[in-house]
Amino acid sequence: MASLAAVAGLCVWVAPSPARAAGEFTVSPTSLSFPATFVGATSSIGVTITNASNATLSPNFSGGAPLDAANFGGSQNCAGKTFAPGDTCTFTYEFEPSSPGGHSSSTTIGIDSDNFSISMSGEGLFPFTVSPPTLAFPGTPVGQTSTIPVIITNISNASQSPNFSGGAPIDPTHFGGSQDCAGKTFGPGDTCTFTYEFKPAAAGPWSSTTTIGVDSENFAISMSGTGTDGNATTTSSSTSTSTSTSTTTTTDPNVQTGPADVTTTSSAIPSSTVAGGIEIVPGPLAEGPAQVIAQGVVEFPAGAVGWDHETLDAAGWPVSFTDTSASFVAIDGPDAVLVSIGSASSALLDAGEAFFLPAGSSGSASPMSDGAASAGHRITFVGASGPSAFTPGPARRDVNLIGDTLAPGESLQVISPFPMLVIVIAGDVTTGGGQVLAEGSVLTLPTVSLDNAGTADAVVLVAAVGGPVP
Numbered sequence: 001m002a003s004l005a006a007v008a009g010l011c012v013w014v015a016p017s018p019a020r021a022a023g024e025f026t027v028s029p030t031s032l033s034f035p036a037t038f039v040g041a042t043s044s045i046g047v048t049i050t051n052a053s054n055a056t057l058s059p060n061f062s063g064g065a066p067l068d069a070a071n072f073g074g075s076q077n078c079a080g081k082t083f084a085p086g087d088t089c090t091f092t093y094e095f096e097p098s099s100p101g102g103h104s105s106s107t108t109i110g111i112d113s114d115n116f117s118i119s120m121s122g123e124g125l126f127p128f129t130v131s132p133p134t135l136a137f138p139g140t141p142v143g144q145t146s147t148i149p150v151i152i153t154n155i156s157n158a159s160q161s162p163n164f165s166g167g168a169p170i171d172p173t174h175f176g177g178s179q180d181c182a183g184k185t186f187g188p189g190d191t192c193t194f195t196y197e198f199k200p201a202a203a204g205p206w207s208s209t210t211t212i213g214v215d216s217e218n219f220a221i222s223m224s225g226t227g228t229d230g231n232a233t234t235t236s237s238s239t240s241t242s243t244s245t246s247t248t249t250t251t252d253p254n255v256q257t258g259p260a261d262v263t264t265t266s267s268a269i270p271s272s273t274v275a276g277g278i279e280i281v282p283g284p285l286a287e288g289p290a291q292v293i294a295q296g297v298v299e300f301p302a303g304a305v306g307w308d309h310e311t312l313d314a315a316g317w318p319v320s321f322t323d324t325s326a327s328f329v330a331i332d333g334p335d336a337v338l339v340s341i342g343s344a345s346s347a348l349l350d351a352g353e354a355f356f357l358p359a360g361s362s363g364s365a366s367p368m369s370d371g372a373a374s375a376g377h378r379i380t381f382v383g384a385s386g387p388s389a390f391t392p393g394p395a396r397r398d399v400n401l402i403g404d405t406l407a408p409g410e411s412l413q414v415i416s417p418f419p420m421l422v423i424v425i426a427g428d429v430t431t432g433g434g435q436v437l438a439e440g441s442v443l444t445l446p447t448v449s450l451d452n453a454g455t456a457d458a459v460v461l462v463a464a465v466g467g468p469v470p
Contacts, residue, residue: 024053027109027116034095034122036433038156038446039215041127044074047091047118049111051083058082062110064091071096071103072120097124099216123433125447127156128186129415130212130219131467137198137225150194150221151467152214153417154186155446157390161185165213167194167221174199174206175223189391189418200227293461294401296356297469298326298381300392306384307421307463309442312376318366319378321357327380328401329365330354330461332425335374339365349376352459354401377423379463388444390418390465398466405459406452414448416464422448427458 027049037043051057061079066072073096078089097103104121130152140146154160164182169175176199181192200206207224312319312329317337319329331337333351340346341363347355348368357363367374379401384390404412406429414420424441431437432449452458 024051024055024057025059025111025114026050026052027111027118030116030118032093032118032120034120035435036123036125036431036446037095037097038125038127038158039097039100040160041156041158042094042096043122044092044094045120047093047109048088049078049091049109050088051085054085056082056084059112060110063108063115064110066093066105066107066120068103068105070098071122071124072105091118093118093120095120095122097122100124100126125156126217127154127158127160128162128214128217129153129155129417130214130221131415133219133221135196135221135223137223139226139228140198140200142200142203142227142229145197145199146225147195147197148223150196150212151191151417152181152194152212153191154188155417155419157188157446159185159187162215163213166211166218167213169196169208169210169223171206171208173201174225174227175208187391189393191417194221196221196223198223198225200225203227203229291403292400293330293352293403294328294354294356296326296328296358296399297396298359298399298465299396300394302394304384304389304391305381306389307419307444308380308382309421309423310378310380312365312374312378317374318364320364322362324357324359324361325380325382326359326399327357327378328354328463329357329376329378330401330403331374331376333374333376336368337365337374337376338368339363352403352405354403354461356399356401377461379421379423379461388419392418392465395468396470398469400464400466402462402464403460404462405457406450407457408452408455411451412448412460412462413450414462414464416448416466418465419444419446420448420465421461421463422450423461423463425459425461427452427456428454429458429460 027047029047032045032047034043034045064074064076066074072093074091074093076089076091078091081089091109102121102123104119106117106119109116109118130150132150135148135150137146137148167177167179169177175197177194177196179192179194181194184192194212205224205226207222209223210221212219212221329339329349331349331351331353337349338345339349339355341357341361349355402414406412422437422441422443422445424437424439426439428436428438429450430453431445432447437443448462450460
């Protein structure tokens with residue numbers, strides 16, 4: 001009598017069958033490399049089984065369950081199927097990492113007397129960012145209080161219900177805090193806050209540390225401030241979520257900015273102006289630290305959005321924009337491009353420079369001379385759905401366009417609460433998950449960690465949305 005066998009969630013129908021010739025079925029692919037996947041989310045790859053013979057067949061299937069059931073699983077629609085020549089069925093394998101880091105497993109799919117080995121691997125990504133890690137409180141009078149928020153953000157595309165631990169400053173005399181994170185369920189893009197206080201009990205410099213535990217990960221937080229004498233009023237310091245591992249940037253929405261090291265804390269990066277109102281953005285990108293080549297503040301509505309990219313080439317000038325969505329114009333070069341809003345000249349851009357177009361802008365961008373050979377990019381927010389969509393939530397948020405020239409062996413890491421757009425202008429780079437992005441690649445990534453493993457310089461752009469601003 002036929003029987004139903006369940007193997008770690010993969011059910012296969014086992015029935016008597018006559019002997020068959022080898023090679024009647026093909027199985028592909030047999031090596032499964034899953035994309036980097038957030039803990040709590042799932043990626044899937046199908047293994048297709050095909051009747052490669054010219055006869056109708058009813059094979060027996062066995063096995064198929066991954067050895068590592070904690071991080072891999074799957075299902076199949078093959079059992080009991082009769083295959084005409086060319087017919088297929090699928091074993092669908094899932095990578096559902098239970099912890100960050102690399103995971104691998106294997107299995108064997110048996111088809112009658114043939115066994116097919118399947119290998120699988122993937123990298124689990126931690127689904128939360130905690131920023132900023134360093135809190136520099138302003139000078140605060142004794143008896144008064146200053147505050148800085150630490151924002152915890154679900155950067156995955158799955159709902160998360162993490163456990164929190166720790167968070168209390170080691171020095172409770174001069175520092176304190178509160179949080180609204182415990183017991184919270186986070187949708188994609190949702191945040192919570194640990195709000196830290198500096199409340200000096202005496203004059204002088206003070207410092208402390210703490211650790212915020214989020215599930216399996218611990219995030220070290222350092223804090224410092226100086227207590228002052230006098231009867232000054234209470235102060236409050238607010239820090240927006242960083243778009244880099246070591247920056248806290250607040251943007252003035254009325255200031256268009258040029259390159260500045262992302263490790264610099266600044267409320268407005270100065271630019272220069274020449275006659276006619278044309279703003280000159282400082283020179284092209286150089287090797288070394290990444291540069292914020294344009295900034296702006298965007299008022300996001302409720303709902304999902306995504307990054308849209310348009311390549312600007314020599315045949316596409318001039319570019320006109322009318323009542324535009326918030327966007328960037330970035331120039332690869334080599335010739336200067338004039339960006340105008342309305343009838344006013346707003347920016348003159350050379351290679352490695354960019355300009356932020358506020359929402360509602362109308363105007364144009366064109367090379368300074370007819371027939372000039374310029375190339376560049378227009379990067380815009382649009383309504384979106386699907387895997388590349390993200391939900392900032394209704395708020396004003398800091399938006400940065402970051403550029404870097406990576407020498408061989410150099411790397412770039414950018415942290416944002418939301419998926420980022422990566423454009424490879426020159427050379428090749430490798431992501432933290434081992435994916436090679438060749439010159440010309442345009443890709444939305446949940447996290448940005450890029451390495452130049454080649455022998456020539458690589459030039460990249462990263463568009464990132466940061467935290468809320470007043």
